[in-house]
Amino acid sequence: MCVRRCLVGLTFCTCYLASYLTNKYVLSVLKFTYPTLFQGWQTLIGGLLLHVSWKLGWAEINSSSRSDVSTWLPASVLFVGIIYAGSRALSKLAIPVFLTLHNVAEVILCGHQKCFRKEKTSPAKICSALFLLAAAGCLPFNDPQFDPGGYFWAVIHLFCVGAYKILQKARKPNALSDIDQQYLNYTFSVVLLALASHPTGDLFSVLDFPFLYFYRFHGSCCASGLLGFFLMLSTVKLKSLMAPGQCAAWIFFAKVITAGSSVLLFDTILTSATVGCLLLGGLGEALLVFSEQKGS
Known part of the structure; x- marks a missing residue:
């Protein structure tokens, strides 16, 4: 069982690393900044592969009631x-910066549990929230590659992630499995993003994209769709096999290796102040992992 958990954890980390690096390459190097099309493509591939997996018996999708679907x-x-705001933010921000801002979603969840659900919060989790907030708050003033648009979309992204986590925690037990939720997410996203592609201008603007007929672009887009699907599957498997603390530790490890690798592969300017902010954010997440392992 221990070997199986390690294999699942390493698979998750590999998919997490490859998915982020591929998306960053498409968004920043190739500059494919048409989020309704890019995210629509990814969710379409994910939805089709999940549907095929269901039909072949490789994944279980339950026939949910109409009330469960409407509630979700x-x-x-x-x-x-x-995914929309995340795509816009990742196209403008370095991966370590994006992940540090993304982690503030945990502060939103923690604050909701403390203030509205009156759950007991450990000192480690409170310190973690403070460190994560401090790191994210100081980054805009110490980022040599500061981009207002990138930070704007990152804030929208983290608030959506925080609210999504709150709704996940509030759902009825056994109402919808993680696979059911993701299947509904994929289906709804494909429809909404397809409808939004024309009003946003992406549908016709993409015709001017310089790499539209290049194999690098086609290969990267196919890889992004496949990697996103495998990341989703490995995340579901990770959560089903491991306790919350172990799962949080693997996610933290995946973020560390992804942030470190991105600095070597992409044009990233780091000053001592920026590194200090990133390390403070890393310390905050490490404390969060510690608090999860203690069962707080």
Whole structure:
């Protein structure tokens, strides 16, 4: 069982690393900044592969009641916000900066649990929230590659992620499995993003994209769709096999190796102040992992 958990954890880290690096390459190096099309493509591939897996018996998707589906609809709307805003932010921000801002979503979840659900919060989790907030708050003033648009979309992204996590925690037990939720997310996202591609101008602007007929672009887009699907599957498997603390530790490890690798592969300017902010954010997440392992 231990070997199996390690294999699942390493598979998750590999998919996480490859997915982020591929998306960053498409968004920043190739500059394919048409999020309704890019995210629509990814969710279409993910939805089709999940549907095929279901039909072949490789994945189980339950026939949910109409009330369960309608109850999950606000979460699917937030999912679209997560991937759309995340795509816009990642195209303008370095991966370590993006991940540091993304982690503030945990502060939103923690604050909701403390203030509205009156759950007991450990000192480690409180310190973690403070460190994550401090790191994210100081980054805009110490980022030599500061981009207002990137930070704007990152803030929208983290609020959507935080709200999505809150809805996930509030759902009825056994109402919808993680696979069911993702299937609904994929279906809703494809429809909404397809409808939004014309009003946003992406549908016709993409015709001017210089790499539209290049194999590098086609290969990267195919890889991004496949990697996103495998990342989703490995995340579901990770959560089903491991305790929350172990799962959080693997996610933290995946973020560390992804942030470190991105600095070597992409044009990233780091000053001592920027590194200090990133390390503070890393310390905050490490404390969050510690608190999860203690069962707080």
